[in-house]
Amino acid sequence: MERNKALAIVKEQLTEHRYSHTIGVMETAIKLSGIFGADKKKAEEAAIFHDYAKFRPKEEMMEIIKEQNMKKDLLLYSGELWHAPVGAYLVQKEAGITDPDVLEAIRCHTSGKPGMSLLDKIIFVADYIEPGRHFPGVEEARELAKKDINKAAIFALKNTIAFLLKKNQAVYPDTINTYNDLILNS
Amino acid sequence: MERNKALAIVKEQLTEHRYSHTIGVMETAIKLSGIFGADKKKAEEAAIFHDYAKFRPKEEMMEIIKEQNMKKDLLLYSGELWHAPVGAYLVQKEAGITDPDVLEAIRCHTSGKPGMSLLDKIIFVADYIEPGRHFPGVEEARELAKKDINKAAIFALKNTIAFLLKKNQAVYPDTINTYNDLILNS
Numbered sequence: 001m002e003r004n005k006a007l008a009i010v011k012e013q014l015t016e017h018r019y020s021h022t023i024g025v026m027e028t029a030i031k032l033s034g035i036f037g038a039d040k041k042k043a044e045e046a047a048i049f050h051d052y053a054k055f056r057p058k059e060e061m062m063e064i065i066k067e068q069n070m071k072k073d074l075l076l077y078s079g080e081l082w083h084a085p086v087g088a089y090l091v092q093k094e095a096g097i098t099d100p101d102v103l104e105a106i107r108c109h110t111s112g113k114p115g116m117s118l119l120d121k122i123i124f125v126a127d128y129i130e131p132g133r134h135f136p137g138v139e140e141a142r143e144l145a146k147k148d149i150n151k152a153a154i155f156a157l158k159n160t161i162a163f164l165l166k167k168n169q170a171v172y173p174d175t176i177n178t179y180n181d182l183i184l185n186s
Numbered sequence: 187m188e189r190n191k192a193l194a195i196v197k198e199q200l201t202e203h204r205y206s207h208t209i210g211v212m213e214t215a216i217k218l219s220g221i222f223g224a225d226k227k228k229a230e231e232a233a234i235f236h237d238y239a240k241f242r243p244k245e246e247m248m249e250i251i252k253e254q255n256m257k258k259d260l261l262l263y264s265g266e267l268w269h270a271p272v273g274a275y276l277v278q279k280e281a282g283i284t285d286p287d288v289l290e291a292i293r294c295h296t297s298g299k300p301g302m303s304l305l306d307k308i309i310f311v312a313d314y315i316e317p318g319r320h321f322p323g324v325e326e327a328r329e330l331a332k333k334d335i336n337k338a339a340i341f342a343l344k345n346t347i348a349f350l351l352k353k354n355q356a357v358y359p360d361t362i363n364t365y366n367d368l369i370l371n372s
Contacts, residue, residue: 076370158351165344170366173359180356184262 001097006048009095013052022051024130025123032122036149039101039119046105046123049097053087061086077172084110112157112178121149128156150186154179187283192234195281199238208237210316211309218308222335225287225305232291232309235283239273247272263358270296298343298364307335314342336372340365 011019029047033040053061061082065074070085088107091097105123108116112124129142129152137159145152157179164171197205215233219226239247247268251260256271274293277283291309294302298310315328315338323345331338343365350357 154354158354162348162351165348165365168340168344168369170369171362173362173366176357176359176362179351180359183354183356 010048010052018051018054021132024132025126028126028130029122032126038122042102042119043122046102049091050106050109050123052091053083077170081110081172111172111174113174114177114181121153125152150182154182196234196238204237207318210318211312214312214316215308224308228288228305229308232288235277236292236295236309238277239269263356267296267358297358297360299360300363300367307339311338336368340368
C-alpha cells in the first residue's frame with residue numbers, strides 16, 4: 001500500500017503519541033532493512049500497521065482471540081500482548097493488507113517467535129529502539145542493531161524478561177522460546 | 187531408608203563439599219516439612235539423594251537421558267540440569283529408592299515443574315537456601331521460606347532466570363513454566 005494512504009489509515013486508530021512512535025518504527029525499520037538487506041516496502045508496511053489494534057477495547061480483542069482460534073494461552077498473559085495477533089487479523093480485514101510476511105511480522109511483534117524471519121526481527125527491534133524510546137540501555141540496543149539484528153533482538157528480549165521478573169509478572173512462553181531460539185541457534 | 191544407611195550410600199558418590207551441602211539440604215528440608223506439614227521422612231530421603239548423580243560423567247548422563255526416554259530437550263540446555271532426572275533414575279536402580287514422591291522431588295529439583303507437590307517445592311527451596319549457600323539475596327530467600335514456600339520458590343526461580351539471562355545462556359523451558367505456574371496459580 002502507498003505510504004501516505006497507509007499512514008492516514010493508522011492515524012485514525014492511534015493517539016498522537018503512538019502515531020509518532022509508529023513513524024519512528026517505520027523510519028527505523030527502513031534503515032535496518034537497508035543494513036541487513038530486507039525488503040524495504042514490506043518493512044514500511046509492517047511498521048506502519050504494527051500497532052493498528054493497540055487501542056481496541058480489551059473485550060473486543062478477547063473476542064477476536066477466541067473467535068479466530070488464536071493461541072488461547074495469550075489470555076492468561078498480559079493484555080499488552082494481544083494487540084499484535086489481533087492487529088494482524090484486523091489490518092487484513094479492515095485495511096486490506098494481504099502480504100503474509102507483513103501480517104506475520106505484525107502478529108509476532110510483541111513476543112517474537114522461534115524461527116523469526118529477518119523482517120520479523122526488524123519490526124521487533126525497530127519497535128524497541130525507534131528514536132522516541134527512552135530507557136536505560138536503549139543506546140546499547142541501537143548500537144547492537146547497527147551490526148547484528150540477532151544480538152539486538154536478544155538484548156530486547158532479555159530486558160523484557162528481566163522487567164517482567166522484577167514486577168513478578170508471568171513471562172509469555174513465546175518470549176522465552178524466542179530468546180532460547182536466538183541464543184541456541186544464532 | 188534409615189538415615190545413616192542413606193547418608194553412607196551418597197557419601198561415596200559426592201565430594202566432601204557436596205556432602206556437606208546434602209546434609210544442609212536434609213536439615214533444611216526437615217525444618218520446612220515441619221513448618222508446612224509435609225512428610226519429614228520423605229523430605230529426608232529426597233534431600234539425602236537429591237544430588238546422587240551430580241558427579242557422574244556427562245557422557246553417562248547423556249546416555250541415560252537418551253536410553254530412558256527422558257525429555258530430549260534437556261540435552262539442548264545446561265548439563266547442570268541433567269543430574270536431577272538421571273539421579274532419580276539411578277537412586278532407584280542402584281540404591282533401591284522406590285517412593286514415587288521422593289523420586290519425583292529428586293527428578294525436578296533443578297528446574298522445578300508446573301504443578302509441583304509440597305515435597306517437590308521443599309526440596310527445591312531447601313537446595314537453594316541450605317546454610318552452606320552464600321550469595322546476595324539468600325537471607326531474603328530464607329525469610330520467605332519460613333512463611334511461604336511458593337514465594338520462596340518464585341524468588342529462587344527468578345534469581346536463576348536472571349542469572350542465566352545475564353550470562354546469555356538459554357533458560358530451560360520448565361524453569362520458566364514453573365515460574366509462570368506459581369505466579370499465575372499461587
